[in-house]
Amino acid sequence: MTKFISPLLFLAAITLFACNQSQQNTDSTSAKTADSAATDTIAYTIEDYRLESEVETEVTDTMGKTYYQVRYPKFDEANLGELNRYLESRLSFIYPDTSSETIDEAAKTFIKSFDDFQKEEVKSPFPWYTNTEILVPVNTPLYLGLEVRTDNFTGGAHGSYGVLFTNYDLQDKREINLNEIIADGKMDSLTQIAETVFLENEKKARGEEAPISSFFFEDNKFTLNDNFLLKKDSLLFLYNIYEIKPYSDGITELAIPYTQIENLLTPKAKEYISQHSQL
Template identity: 25%
Template sequence: MQRKFLLLSLIFLVFSCEEEEKKLTFLEKSITTEHNKIVEINIPEAQGNEAVATKINKALQAIVITSLNFEPEASTKSLSILESIDNFNTEYKNFNTDFPESPMQWEAQIDGEIMYQSEAVISVALTSYLNTGGAHGNLIISFLNFDALTGQLLKNEDLVNDIKTFKTIARDYFNDQIAGKEADYFEPDNFILPQNIGFNNIGVVLLYNNYEIAPYATGLTEFTIPFNDLVPYLNFM
């Protein structure tokens, strides 16, 4: 009887270890190259379930590569992050050669964080700031939502089951957010959903980047709709 108990315990331990290895976790990864001086990258790296982690990591890497590349249409097909970092540095050297009198210093910083993680969905925010000599730098935040079971990158329309009702609720929160500042927006009465929709521990986050619905001076517009107002309309709860 004791031998059987030990055998069952060993089987349970092995099974538990295998399940733990499959559990998806994230570590922060800093990426640079030998001669890099102006690019700083710190992004989450998925580990655990290899098939799921690979899909997520490839999607995050593609955003980073596109952000650094001056020809984004070809970047994700032909370059790695390391190649993109070196190319960005090379472009800056070429700029200095062509305009030696310019005091402008280029910089690129890309940071990522896990906004939300459940057994159903994972939301990641990537913030990229690039300054390549213009009047001001270019700040872009990208939300990426993944199916936690498959690693599949989700579209905004995959997140909700009733887009019409979702948009109505979002419009009310948007109007509250910009109350008294309507003049700062292009068409405040013509509500559109943002390109960035994600999750945090409170609810669903909607974020508009610079120029998406307002001039640069207005900055980002962001608000959160609590889960309690949206549970019937969400696919990943």
């Protein structure tokens, strides 16, 4: 399987934190999607963090100062403290070249990177920024599906952005991997079905057939990554910018209906998916 690849993964370092605001999650539209509107799902508040650099740039435009900010759900610490720490680790995962384990560390690293760069002979005339938000598109009593959205600018012709899904078992308090969703020996079958759906989607979008060689797959061989989410009716994969297409094509979503892969799913996967119908 290919891994999530995007320029944002190659940023030198990041940073964050200064003010901590908390707002109660009182309406389902701001913090939950239609997949998670039930009253028996776990509740959370929304936390906001932001850290700004004190170093000025020649051009401020509408961006103001260089900053790093993140918005994410915070769950009950007494019962779901492990989940909160897991979420924080996912924020740092966006930038794997760093050793940051907390939002604080990640933020301070990002701001320091900018401040140090501005001391060089060639410096940025524009401020940098990083915005990260964790959404909760799937919230069931057993399974939590999270969506980490990030956009940033650290110089160059344009910024970068990406989406990472992460899946969490609320009962076992651990991350869920794709090999727990697809039965042993069935990954090739999933890949074949996914390729068919992928090419059909591309044909509809382009108005003509597009061979696999039109994309960035290694050795012109279709592959699935492990950036997935268990939706109500489908197993959703997402390819980020530059991963299989040029920047101008943006991200690519690939939804594989469960009706096409029911015999490939593990009993545990079916249990996760069944939670949707109970909401």
